Amino acid sequence: MNDEEDVPILDFSSSSSESLSKKLHQACARSGFFYATGVPSVLEKARRARKVCDAFFSRDVETKMRCFSLKKGYVPINGTENAVRKPEFHEKFSCGRLLESYERSNDPYYDPNRSLFFDCENTFPRNVFGVTREKGEEDAFEEAYSSLYREMERFSEQLLRVFAMSLNMKEEELEYFVERSRKHVTNLVALRYDVSRAKRTLKKKEEDEDDTLLVRAHTDPTDFTCLFFDDERGPNGLQILIEEEEGGARGESRWIDVPKVPNAMLVNVGDVLMAWTNGEYKSTRHRVILNRNSNNEEEEEEEEESRLSLVWFHCPNYDALIDSRDVDARKKNLSNTTPPKYAPFLCKDRTHFQQTERTKRGLKDRQLTSTHDTRVRGLDVENS
Numbered sequence: 001m002n003d004e005e006d007v008p009i010l011d012f013s014s015s016s017s018e019s020l021s022k023k024l025h026q027a028c029a030r031s032g033f034f035y036a037t038g039v040p041s042v043l044e045k046a047r048r049a050r051k052v053c054d055a056f057f058s059r060d061v062e063t064k065m066r067c068f069s070l071k072k073g074y075v076p077i078n079g080t081e082n083a084v085r086k087p088e089f090h091e092k093f094s095c096g097r098l099l100e101s102y103e104r105s106n107d108p109y110y111d112p113n114r115s116l117f118f119d120c121e122n123t124f125p126r127n128v129f130g131v132t133r134e135k136g137e138e139d140a141f142e143e144a145y146s147s148l149y150r151e152m153e154r155f156s157e158q159l160l161r162v163f164a165m166s167l168n169m170k171e172e173e174l175e176y177f178v179e180r181s182r183k184h185v186t187n188l189v190a191l192r193y194d195v196s197r198a199k200r201t202l203k204k205k206e207e208d209e210d211d212t213l214l215v216r217a218h219t220d221p222t223d224f225t226c227l228f229f230d231d232e233r234g235p236n237g238l239q240i241l242i243e244e245e246e247g248g249a250r251g252e253s254r255w256i257d258v259p260k261v262p263n264a265m266l267v268n269v270g271d272v273l274m275a276w277t278n279g280e281y282k283s284t285r286h287r288v289i290l291n292r293n294s295n296n297e298e299e300e301e302e303e304e305e306s307r308l309s310l311v312w313f314h315c316p317n318y319d320a321l322i323d324s325r326d327v328d329a330r331k332k333n334l335s336n337t338t339p340p341k342y343a344p345f346l347c348k349d350r351t352h353f354q355q356t357e358r359t360k361r362g363l364k365d366r367q368l369t370s371t372h373d374t375r376v377r378g379l380d381v382e383n384s
């Protein structure tokens, strides 16, 4: 199997098409990773958001720290603990739901005392501009970032409907996932990895495998995640673990590079959708390796090297019940269902935002991984 089959390209320009839903099913059941094309307005907004992020990250730390916030704002290098993305090699800007104040105050779902998902407001940088060359106009950070956020909310609804179609759900049930995501818990995160720093650290050490990673192997605690990369460099070091199919050598698996596809957005299935589909859709392990050949020596002397990815983490409503039997019961062909592998759970009990609460209670981070542990953490029955 080649990389293009492992990460197929799906055209979303006509989302009602049967062939899209078939291909989506294949992709999600095989590697859980695919590229979405035919989404020009998403890509245009992502390109603008990247520009303002570039402009923001290039500012000095003191300026960036004006919008410091561990949850919704800027986090500098070494600013937080994270078992997956190494804190010493990345800084980030994180943004949550763009709620109107009347929504916050009138709906108990958003009550900050009730949930830690909405207990903090966004903190946007001020006076950051990124020149969009084509039009010669300037974008303010908040405007560009929020407009991608809203576009991703729209695309997510479209995608959730196609997920329902691809699972062969009945016509009248195609809103099943959308309905459970009306008050979604989402984060749009800009991650800037300091590649030069990681390379310098690596040179000074006896390296082991972990030293060559910017992001350790993990699965996402979302229903799905979308990623945007630099047009020229592409996913630059992002790899996914392809497990040998049944009949292949037991336990055999191999890391493959996610191929570069211009004008496309990468999408991957997370743990929540895997549980919802009773394991039919795969939440595949991925990691980011330090691409040591990405700059030649001369350039390295002159230019600091970095890697910027924009990541849309999507989770359904925090009180959504994730129960594969409920999904199965809405399918056209009821005889195709399998006994549930995962105990039903509320979404809020599984997402990694919940780790803040777990840490307070002295519980281990579910994201902690090693190359030898079980493929997906936290979804086992006795744990729920």
Ligand SMILES: O=C(O)CCC(=O)C(=O)O
Residues within 6 Å of the ligand: 085, 191, 215, 220, 227, 238, 286, 288, 309, 311
């Ligand atoms: O930055 C990337 O390319 C991947 C990040 C990632 O997988 C994550 O944060 O979950």
Ligand SMILES: [Fe+2]
Residues within 6 Å of the ligand: 218, 219, 220, 225, 286
């Ligand atoms: Fe991830």
